[in-house]
Amino acid sequence: MRFAIVGTGARAQMWARELARYGEPVGLADTNPGRIAAFQRHVDAPGYDAADVPKMLANEKVDVLLVSTVDATHDTYIVAGLEAGCDVITEKPMTVDAPRCVRILEAQRRTGKRVTVAFNYRFHPVHQQVKQLLPQIGEIGSVHFEWLLDVRHGADYFRRWHRDKANSGGLLVHKATHHFDLVNWWLGSSPELVSAQGRLFFYGEQGARHGYARDYERAHGSPLAQDDPFAVHLEQTPDLKELYLEAEEHDGYHRDLNVFAPGVTIEDDLAVLVRYHSGATMSYHLTAYSPWEGYRIAFNGSKGRLELDMIESDHVAPGIAGMVKGHHGTEASPEGGSVSLRLRHFWQRPEEVPVAAYEREGHGGADLRMVSAIFSGEGAATALDGARSLLTGLAANESIATQRSVRAHDLLNLTEWES
Numbered sequence: 001m002r003f004a005i006v007g008t009g010a011r012a013q014m015w016a017r018e019l020a021r022y023g024e025p026v027g028l029a030d031t032n033p034g035r036i037a038a039f040q041r042h043v044d045a046p047g048y049d050a051a052d053v054p055k056m057l058a059n060e061k062v063d064v065l066l067v068s069t070v071d072a073t074h075d076t077y078i079v080a081g082l083e084a085g086c087d088v089i090t091e092k093p094m095t096v097d098a099p100r101c102v103r104i105l106e107a108q109r110r111t112g113k114r115v116t117v118a119f120n121y122r123f124h125p126v127h128q129q130v131k132q133l134l135p136q137i138g139e140i141g142s143v144h145f146e147w148l149l150d151v152r153h154g155a156d157y158f159r160r161w162h163r164d165k166a167n168s169g170g171l172l173v174h175k176a177t178h179h180f181d182l183v184n185w186w187l188g189s190s191p192e193l194v195s196a197q198g199r200l201f202f203y204g205e206q207g208a209r210h211g212y213a214r215d216y217e218r219a220h221g222s223p224l225a226q227d228d229p230f231a232v233h234l235e236q237t238p239d240l241k242e243l244y245l246e247a248e249e250h251d252g253y254h255r256d257l258n259v260f261a262p263g264v265t266i267e268d269d270l271a272v273l274v275r276y277h278s279g280a281t282m283s284y285h286l287t288a289y290s291p292w293e294g295y296r297i298a299f300n301g302s303k304g305r306l307e308l309d310m311i312e313s314d315h316v317a318p319g320i321a322g323m324v325k326g327h328h329g330t331e332a333s334p335e336g337g338s339v340s341l342r343l344r345h346f347w348q349r350p351e352e353v354p355v356a357a358y359e360r361e362g363h364g365g366a367d368l369r370m371v372s373a374i375f376s377g378e379g380a381a382t383a384l385d386g387a388r389s390l391l392t393g394l395a396a397n398e399s400i401a402t403q404r405s406v407r408a409h410d411l412l413n414l415t416e417w418e419s
Contacts, residue, residue: 002026004062006053006077007069008039010243011091015066016043018371026060029053030069034247041242053077057084067091070161071168075100082111089116089374093177094386096169098394098412101387105417108383116374117386119181123369123379125356126339130297130308131186133353136343137301140187143282147179147295152316154268154288155230158203158259159219163266170266172198173393176286179295181381181389186299189278190388190414194395195405198267202289207260219256220245229318230259272396291315294337304345311337387414 001023005012008030016025016039025045029052030036036047048056050069057065057080065081067074067090075095081088094117095101108115121127134140149157157175161167168174184190200206207213212230219225219233234245234256244255257263268288275281294311313335341353358364373380391414395406409415 001063002061003064003066004029004045004056004060005039005066005068006030006050007067007091008035008243009068010239012039012066012068013042013239014367015068015089015371018368019064019066021371022375023063027056027062029056032247032250032253034250035243038242038247050077053080054084057081057086062086064089071174072096072100072166075103078104078115079107082107082113082115085111085113087114087116089118090386091118092181092386093117093169093173093390093393094383095390096167096173098390101390101412105383105387109417115383115386117181117381117383117389118370119178119381119385119389120366120370121178121182122185122381123366123373124364125358126308126310126341126364127182127366129341129353129356130306133306133341133343134186134299134301136303137299137306137345138303140278140280140299140301142280142300143183143187143297144300145179145183145282145284145295145297147176147284147286148290148293149175149286149288150290150293150313150316151230152313153293154290155203155259156232157266157288158264158268159232159257160255161253163204163257163264165265168266169393170198170397171268171286171288172196172270172272172396173390176270176272176284176393177386177389179284179286180392181385183274183282184385184388184392187276187278187280189276189280191274191392191395191408192277193275193405193407194272194392194399196270196272196396196399198270198396198400200264200267201269203259203268204264205260205262213260214258216258217261218254218258220254225258228258232256267400270396270400272392274392304343304348307340307342307344309338309340311339313337384414384417387412387417 003019004027006029025043028045029048029050031050065086065088067077078088214224216222216224219231225231234240270286272284293313297308299306343351391408395408398406
């Protein structure tokens with residue numbers, strides 16, 4: 001297999017490593033030549049400007065294109081790959097709005113090539129264990145899902161391009177697409193009616209009233225940022241220094257903005273209520289400023305209840321609130337964590353279920369398993385899965401904007417693609 005990558009940021013490093021198990025890297029593309037040069041120190045492949053992706057695909061006779069660019073540009077490169085006769089793997093979310101989603105689905109149908117969405121959470125051993133256990137509690141009536149991003153991980157979305165909703169679709173699209181895909185997959189259903197509330201409560205200019213804001217634009221070179229627990233110092237992390245700090249001269253992109261600086265257009269506290277076609281409902285809450293990181297999910301069924309508590313880090317250690325290494329989830333958190341899984345059947349004592357073994361790195365080992373599934377054709381998420389996940393986030397964003405419940409079908413009708 002001859003593969004190429006467009007978007008040579010931190011996440012692409014994992015892809016280059018794992019895809020090399022299945023083939024040969026033959027092309028790298030990015031809007032920033034500095035990042036390409038940094039990437040080429042680890043991957044021997046010719047570099048192209050992102051505007052020349054069609055040229056790269058033709059010149060290098062690419063079989064598979066990996067897209068890991070800014071979310072709002074995914075559709076541009078996905079469609080270019082499909083039209084060049086490539087299969088495409090795209091980072092989540094597949095895209096950020098309904099028109100772009102339709103464009104991808106139409107191109108896939110027109111070309112007969114395949115789009116796979118990188119929903120690695122499906123491949124975490126504990127999440128697969130949940131899928132296996134759910135039939136034991138009968139028909140699912142409701143789901144409660146709380147996801148907490150701590151002040152290291154959550155803050156990072158507010159110091160880079162994700163802070164602009166036009167780029168990322170907000171956390172309900174960029175981050176929660178993982179969670180919404182999991183629930184669709186667990187329930188074997190998709191969203192029908194969505195209602196949501198959300199606001200920017202903690203980050204952005206709100207930080208002033210909470211007492212955390214400091215008066216600097218970006219951390220690098222600012223004395224005020226030296227002991228700021230919310231600052232990330234690019235020069236202290238070799239990968240980030242090479243990929244971003246030393247590449248700034250080419251495009252002026254700053255990876256280390258003050259999380260409390262003006263310009264944040266995404267929310268950090270979000271509540272969503274979903275009714276699925278199966279009849280089940282879900283209450284979901286995403287908090288991006290928590291003292292600990294992890295999630296709690298409970299399924300209420302006709303024969304009992306299944307509960308999962310996953311603590312990925314029970315606190316953020318002093319002095320390392322900024323991102324420590326590489327990309328979130330690729331390396332284990334230095335703080336403590338735990339996981340518990342419980343079955344509660346009617347008229348019985350709770351049963352603590354032994355948790356499936358998993359690694360603390362590589363998103364619980366899910367990255368490796370996901371790539372394996374993509375090339376075996378067993379269980380990887382399709383473009384339709386990407387669209388179904390997007391439905392919840394898009395409808396929730398529309399509900400926040402209009403203060404009304406939104407029928408997912410009205411935003412994006414997938415009927416013709418599902419037939």
